[in-house]
Amino acid sequence: MDNKETFQKIYDHLFNLYGPQGWWPLLEVNGCNPTKTGSINGYHPNNYEYPKTKNQCFEVCIGAILTQNTSWPSVEKSLKNLRKLIEITPENIINLDIEQLKEAIKPSGYYNQKSVRLKGFSEFFIKLNHVPTREELLKLNGVGPETADSMLLYAFKVPSFVVDAYTKRILINLNLIDGSEKYDKIKELFEENVEKNLEIYQEYHALIVEHAKNYYRKKENYITCPLLKIIK
DNA sequence: TTCCAGGCAATAC
DNA sequence: GTATTGCATGGA
Structure with a gap:
């Protein structure tokens, strides 16, 4: 499986698991139907118009x-x-x-x-x-x-992929990087293998954070990450 | 009590 | 160039 296929599978799996994340949360959003993700707390799933002002x-x-x-x-x-x-x-x-x-x-x-x-x-x-x-x-x-x-x-709605500590942790666990890679290298890996699209970049990072909260807080949970079975 | 959370900058080696 | 340390509150 090549990298593009791998990163696509990860995205699809996470999106199927958690749905649209409605990032970035704002103090006030209007006209968003409350969902599990919680637009009542400022998230706005499926609405990519924010920020509007x-x-x-x-x-x-x-x-x-x-x-x-x-x-x-x-x-x-x-x-x-x-x-x-x-x-x-x-x-x-x-x-x-x-x-x-x-x-x-x-x-x-x-x-x-x-x-x-x-x-x-x-x-x-x-x-x-x-x-x-x-x-x-x-x-x-x-x-x-x-x-x-x-x-x-x-x-600013510029498709620039966001990497955080969770992202690195997940990629290491999935054996997609060895851990010595610096921020820009990991960012590059995503940008080379994921379609350059604002909504996809926004969702991808938000989905990674959501997923990591479930499986990557404690090290003993890493092995239970469902992505391990997906990308074999 | 201890550990960590959607990092960054300054300093040490 | 890489590794370590200080920054600080709040929740699990």
Whole structure:
């Protein structure tokens, strides 16, 4: 089985298991039928129009920074705390008192770093008059490869594949990589073998995260991953 | 109590 | 160039 076939089988299997994931979650989505995935919590399965506004685009970016090494429910709390103080716009983040900002985002952890980075990103976002390139994003303090790709894929709708710790863990378990590969190499592996399509890239990463939550938290569960039987 | 969560940057070797 | 460490809260 060649790589393209393998990556297609993985995608099909995960999609059949979990369905459309409705990423990236937003504080407010309208007209989405609640599903198992939970559009009531801001997910919007089968709707790829989001983010619909510049402020929603910004909200996704802010969430991408906040969710670094942190679970989404904690980020959601932070965003709701922020929303109580201000409408979430770059101007308002810049003008918000740093101590108030820290207090609001405390649930997501690393609040001393993240507060400064949010303000820095807001300055960048205000000056944007085009879709940012990956290189531009990577220059920003607090924006590494995963965050940059998440912003491109889910905020700016650019088909840039997102790799995270789960992705690497799964590929190692499936014996598709040996573990020495760096971020860009793994990203390349997906982009060479998966159809370059925004919706597919968005779903693929979200499905990997969902699947990994089920099978890749504890090492003893790795061997029970159903994908092992699929790609033989 | 311990471990980990949708990483990143600085420092050490 | 690769490996390690600090950052921090909250939930399992």
